[in-house]
Amino acid sequence: MDAANRQMAAQYNQFNQSQQMRQKQHEDFLAVMQRGTDMSMNRTGEAMNARSRAADDWCDYSLDQQKRLDPNTGLITKDSSAYNYTWVNETGDRVQTNNINANPNGNGTGNWTLQENVR
Numbered sequence: 001m002d003a004a005n006r007q008m009a010a011q012y013n014q015f016n017q018s019q020q021m022r023q024k025q026h027e028d029f030l031a032v033m034q035r036g037t038d039m040s041m042n043r044t045g046e047a048m049n050a051r052s053r054a055a056d057d058w059c060d061y062s063l064d065q066q067k068r069l070d071p072n073t074g075l076i077t078k079d080s081s082a083y084n085y086t087w088v089n090e091t092g093d094r095v096q097t098n099n100i101n102a103n104p105n106g107n108g109t110g111n112w113t114l115q116e117n118v119r
Helices: 002-062
Strands: 065-069 076-080 085-088 094-097 116-118
Touching (some): 002 065, 076 085
Antiparallel strands (some): 065 116
16 A cells, blocks of 8 residues: 555656646747747847838939937937038027038027937
8 A cells, every 4th residue: 555655646746747848848939939930029129110210211312311319308300401510509599501600699689509400
């Protein structure tokens, strides 16, 4: 009787260990699948963003627009691409010019900052 109980206990323990191993394998498999799905979704998102940026850039080009970063607010604005330089003051007024030496500071109309061209 004791031998039969020991054998049943051993079989029970072996069954539980094999079930735990299968559960671990299943969890590892799901983790690999999830990682692959996440990587695929990220790549898809990056590709969509690249296509969207390209379309937006072509639209700006066809409309003679240039994206410029306003250093005062951190916002990107679109201005005429006919001008190389855009100055902006604290109230959002803009002055565009092709002459880098045409600095509007000192003419009494505010504190002007040169915007940075984006792409």
